[in-house]
Amino acid sequence: MSTTLEFGTPVPGILSLRNIASVVERFSTVRSLKLPLAIFGTGLLSYIICNIIYNVYFHPYARYPGPYLAKFTDLYAGYHAWKGDIHLDMWRCHQVYGDKVRYAPNRLNINTVMGLKNIYKDGKPYLKSKNYAAMVHQATNTLTVRDRKDHGRRRRVIQQGLSDSTLRAFEPYMYEIINRFCDRMIQTVEEEHQARECGQSHNALENQKWNTSRNMSEWCNYLAFDLMATFIFSGKYNMLEREQYRYVVQCIEQSNIRVSSILQAPILKAFRIDKILFPRAIVARNMFLGFVGKLLRDTKKNDRSQRKDLFEMLSHAKDPESGNGFTPEEIVAESVTLVVAGADTSATAMAAIFFYLSRNPDAYARAAAEVRSTFDSVEDIQGGAKLNSCRYLRACIDEAMRMSPSVGQTLAREVPVGGAVVDGDFIPGGCDVGVPIYAIHHKEDIYSDPFNYNPERWMVEKEGASQQVSDMYAAYNPFSVGPRSCMGKGVALVEMMATFAVVLFRMDFKMADTDTAGGKPGSVYGRHRASEYQLRDHITSAKEGPMLRFRPRIVKPAVA
Template identity: 35%
Template sequence: MDSRQVLPLIITYTVACIISLLFLTASRLIFHPLRNYPGPLLARLTDAYPGYFAIRKCLHLKTYYNFQKYGPVLRQAPNRLIFNTITALHDIYLNPKVTKGDSYRSSQLRAKYPSIINAIDRDQHRRKRKFIGQALTERSMRSFEPVMSSQIDIFLKILLRSSRKGNPIPVNVSKQCQYLGVDVIGMLAFGHQFKTQTEDSFRFIPQVIDAMSWRINTYMHFPLLSYLENVLAILGKRQVIRFGDAVTSMIKARMAQDKDAHHDLYSIVADYIGKGQQGLYRGELWPEAILFIMAGGTTTATTMSAMFFYLSRNPAVYSTLATEIRSTFKSADEIHSGSQLNSCKYLRACIDETLRMSPPSLAILWRQQEARDHGNDPFIVDGHIIPPGTQVGVSLYSLFHNEEYFPNSFTFMPERWLDSPVGGEDAVSGHETVSTTIRKAFVPFLIGDRACAGKPMAYLEASLTLARVLWFFDFEVAPGQVESSGAGKPGRTDGRGRPDEFQLDDIFVAAHDGPTLIFNRRDDFWRTLERD
């Protein structure tokens, strides 16, 4: 073929591409059923818009600022609407005819079976939840608590070694909390000791989890990129293989033990493995193990890291909480689940305010009307009739910073969760009881049949860890770290300019770094740790 034949083909192909692009643009701007919803121009044209910000790990911030510009409902992608109201929250996630959005198909990576978190079919999810959810109930946590406490004791001893008198060693709390989270969840999943708090062998796991979570989040918002999964996986092939080997060896080692050797996920589901629709398929154990490590370990680590950040930068809150802990318990041995810990209302308020300020999962959890329900009643969200095939969702970060529900939303105020002031009238100025409105808006573990089952574990681990740390130590921001180590930088205009806000990266679960703190031994209470 000579050049005289090639040129017409190039021109024809170019014209065809231009016509196709114009047709696609017209269909999404002029004829699309979502054409009248506001949103950035590029968002109405292509999934590349949210995909770009997902790649940069800041989609939660861009979404928040888009709500300030466009109002409580906006078109974030050609076939996606996102809402910022309580009514929408309940209309979406409490609707029995709604299932997870098609975007979750891109989150399965190369797994043969979906996990409980990305199972789109409602019946499939219900089957999985029936068995797997048993490991995370409050009753299960009571049985697992001694194991959790033993891992927290290791965490405390590491802080003790850093708290050298006169010359304390700064501690990056994020790293230590991540190691604690991985070690706890390894034991809860398969009675497996990763020992990341004390040994190097498996310390690569948090990085692999972050890389996997980032890819999943990116694919969910820009599905075309999922076709590059094999390429991207190759770039981190060595770590992926190490992680896969770790999970495989963990499962095989546990299956070689007696079913009741540990109180863990395996002991609960062992009798149902290989039972198909009456239980779990054999291949389903692997993705559930990965999910446990990814979701169970990292989200609690985020909450604890953020709480250390906010306490270290809010002296009045720190003092009130420390007083509550140290006056409620007479010894460290008393700090366990039960009435005494439950009586620490300010501790719970601090955890709730941390979850509100810095949600451990920043993902937009997409939903859509299930195909088999399309012919019945219309799907209505906050008064809007949602066309079939449209994915809808709520950004918890934006909802938790909606001034209509949470005044002074970027101020850390545990008192907003109390029905009565702690420390007398002078301790809390202008305090009001908790309103029904903010309780309805506050759903860090989501609501409905797809809500996170790990709520009991998260609250127990955070409560025990923070209470015991404050029993043994005082802590503060390490010298020279006040304006860094997890804080926003004044002057930035990308949503990261608030120095009093713990900075998170949106990678489905949240990634973070810091704060860097120094821990000082409290009187002689720390000697109990030295003797153990």
């Protein structure tokens, strides 16, 4: 038998020369790939190590104390943004490390009145942090635009739509919605006169007229959204009475979890890691964008000749300096931003006011007495000097927003080229700085007993006030301060004053037995105070409760 092997002839159990050549070729290919991969991996690892060493030991912020992980990664802040306790963690850090805390590799939180003044008020050319670029979806808006000139142009145009005349035109619709809200709060309660016809005593009425509990975080969301959609788009989506569009509120809250996380840690957007980490938020965002499309289609179909809402005003407003108006894309971007930001923040503030008034009977009684002695009827409640004279009601609103601000974290700013002095320290250009709102609102050397709801602290006149009272006003910034502050502040305050004037005139309310909106003793530090309304900070705040019970206002019969 011949044992001669021809080249390429396969022999069972023996590698052919061709197979051997193929294996060698594949091995060579793998080896040729290994070298560049090894070089890339080594380079990447070296970069990471060098970056960590630089951030920890040589960065301009290396001398400032703070959480160790925050020295070299944004993921520390990103984690707390995802968790929803970033406002509390910033406050805890200042309790541990002092007024100046390094909260990220390139961010310094400064918890002082002087820091607030230097960064936000002094008029120096600070930019919004580069991190805000992570929030841009399709087009920039006033909230995300970094360029100072572009921001100034947008602001000048929008302010024309927020004029006193626009607010006056909105007032009848606003009070209609507020009264509809009150109707829903007492909808399940029998008419008071029916009980009176049965000869029940006043005490019996007090015991029998309370309705079933209401989750005020939900109802304040519906109220605020109806108000803003009407003000901006003349939209009648009526969340107070119809469930069809209530999913939009949940979409915004869910989407904000992702947005707040990438705002703090933009690296999460690299290679679209955020899509993997936040799939529910992506779905929620897409559902919300679908609603926005419907909103815009409905707006275009509506008869625009009868209403002068903000959308209509922005369509015709011009920048007084350049003579240019908004493009159609800018009108949409700004209008939608105002609806989302305005409704979300106002809803949180109103829920907080309900929480604190329901738990502080003296403040509740004084605010109710002020409103009921100022107005003769619910129709008498209108914007103007009479409503503005309710100073204690305004103090209750201010104190609720101090204790539980809708935005509690730092609104970071980038130090301009050439650097700047912030609270006595020189900060190089390109570094981020900011003042955490929740932390400075609870600073003990500014606000005595800061976790105690005390509206009386705001009743002190500014003129001739002590330095502490001056600092108290200077530190108060629930709408931020300076040229980047909330443009809708005036609208929000009008809505809140009107809402609670009508509520206190028409109804009584009290805390339900099932309410859990406050902190829980034994919880993590910062979540342990039962007297504090608990928020989850995701840029704006998510919340749950308070659970309240309502009844129509009971007027005691006059003594003969």
